[in-house]
Amino acid sequence: MSGSLRLKDQPVSERPRERLVAHGADALSHAELIAILLRTGMKGANAVEIGRQLMQKYGTLQALAQASVEDLQSVKGIGRDKAVTLMAAFALARKMAGELRHEGPVLETPEAIVNLLREDNRLRQVETFQIILLNTRRRLIRVEEIADGTLDTILVHPREVFKVAIAANAAAVVLAHNHPSGDPTPSEADIKVTRDLIRAGQLLKIEVLDHVIIGRATAERPKDYASLRELGYFYS
DSSP, rough: SSSSOOGGOGGGGGGHHHHHHHHGGGGGGGHHHHHHHTTTTOOOHHHHHHHHHHHHHHOOOOOOOOHHHHHHHTTTTOHHHHHHHHHHHHHHHHHHHHHOOOOOOOOOOOHHHHHHHHHHHHOSSSEEEEEEEOOSSSBBEEEEEEOOOOOOOOOOOOOHHHHHHTTTOSEEEEEEETTSSOOOEEEOOHHHHHHHHEEEEEEHHEEEEEEEEEOOOSSSOOOOOOEEETTTOOOO
């Protein structure tokens, strides 16, 4: 037998399913998680290798999630059913994010904000400015999209932000937008808009708690977001 080992020929400790049970999903690579989705019915084909090919072709989960059924089928070993399985997995992730919103979670940290918004923002190809509306207990009321921009700029006016907050009877807001480039470092425009909105919120007695920018994690930058409050751009 030539080529790479089949999954059933691998030591139990190296099989993706067994490793997930033993160590949790976070211990697996993207390719191994994809292999678990694709494994059934592959008739001995190496699902991990196909997972690696998918990640090599698309580069990121964001790009993979945007692929069509036809695009996915261009990878050897991926038929229509496998392609549909992958698309369904990404759709479930987005729906789970939507369910979290309806449960009114407490949102007191940048991590909580990003966990709420990450899946919806993963596929956006232009910057979208969003406002997270919170009640007096810092629980979610809802998320509103305020403006779309080009690949690197958004025009935001305080009137649009706080009109929505007043209508929702929000006690506080968190600002958020994505950087399609993947680098969440705030620009000078991001900092200026944030300070303008902080001042407007102070006048209206609606606290701006943070401004979170969502990007993508890399080996050099493990966090996929930046918090302007953590970076020191908020007034005390």
